[in-house]
Amino acid sequence: MDGNGRWAAKRGLPRVAGHRAGAEAVRRTLRSAVEMGVEVLTLYAFSSENWRRSEEEVSDLKGLLGFYLERELAELEREGVQLRLIGDHSAFGSDLAQRLEKAVKRTAHNRRLTLVIALNYGSRLEIAAAAKRLAAKATSGEIDVGAIDEQMFGAELMTSEWPDLDLLIRTSGEKRLSNFLLWQVAYSELVFVDTLWPDFDERAFKAALEEFSARQRRFGGR
Known part of the structure; x- marks a missing residue:
């Protein structure tokens, strides 16, 4: 989901206004995904590189996340949406982290669509962590390296x-x-659109x- 800042700049608005408008786009996209039968929708909400942004912008993003989480939770339940998280959301502080975890538990029974939010996520970090866990298992003898x-x-x-x-939209x-789901998009279809988020x-x-x-998806075939 890219273009919030440029959307705001084109209108002479602060960047936070673009993030607010971007949150409304999330609502529309989620509603459309439910209506069109999408099974899993993953949104790249905050990357591990986004900490490089100004302290004010990061604070605004955290505040918006908390606000929309509270506002949309009942809607997620009504629509049968299960909320899941990837990344290290604990970095957002204990209060917001606990609210996120509460929302995940509250929607755990829903099965219509799984909404995965990537927060403080970076694919290279994810891949490196997976390699470390396998290395530790191999060192301890839990698994064989050759396996x-x-x-x-x-x-x-x-x-x-x-x-x-199946599909990645940017x-x-x-x-x-x-740095988004680099392993998981090996055979994904990629769609790049000019529309600001x-x-x-x-x-x-x-x-x-x-x-x-x-x-036509050939997966390396003819």
Whole structure:
């Protein structure tokens, strides 16, 4: 989800206004995903690199996350959405971390759609941590080094409960992955759109899904 800052700058507004508008785009996208039968929707909300932003902007983002979490929790339950987290959300402080964990528990029974929020997430860190865990298991004799394969490695990742991505959408005209689910997108279809994230709506989401459905996925075959 990219382009909040540029959206605000084009309108002469502070960056936090762009983040607020971006949060509304999340609501629209989630609603569309539920209506169109998407099983798992993963949103890159805060990367491990976003700490480089100004202290004021990071504080605004944390405040917005807490606000929208409280506001949308009842809606998630009504729509049958299960909330899950990847990344180290403990870095946001104990209060917000506890509220996030409470929301995860409260929606654990929902099965209509799984909403995965990536918070303080970086794919290289995730892959390195998985490698360390496998190395420790091999050193202790719990596993044999020769037995390590893609399936075993994938089981150590934060997303091990869900299938690899079918489709990755990036907004605002940027054409890079930015350290997002690098292992999991090995055979994903990639769709890059010029739309700034706050302007991303049901029509844009449907267009991306239609483009995905029109592609032939060969997975290395003919």
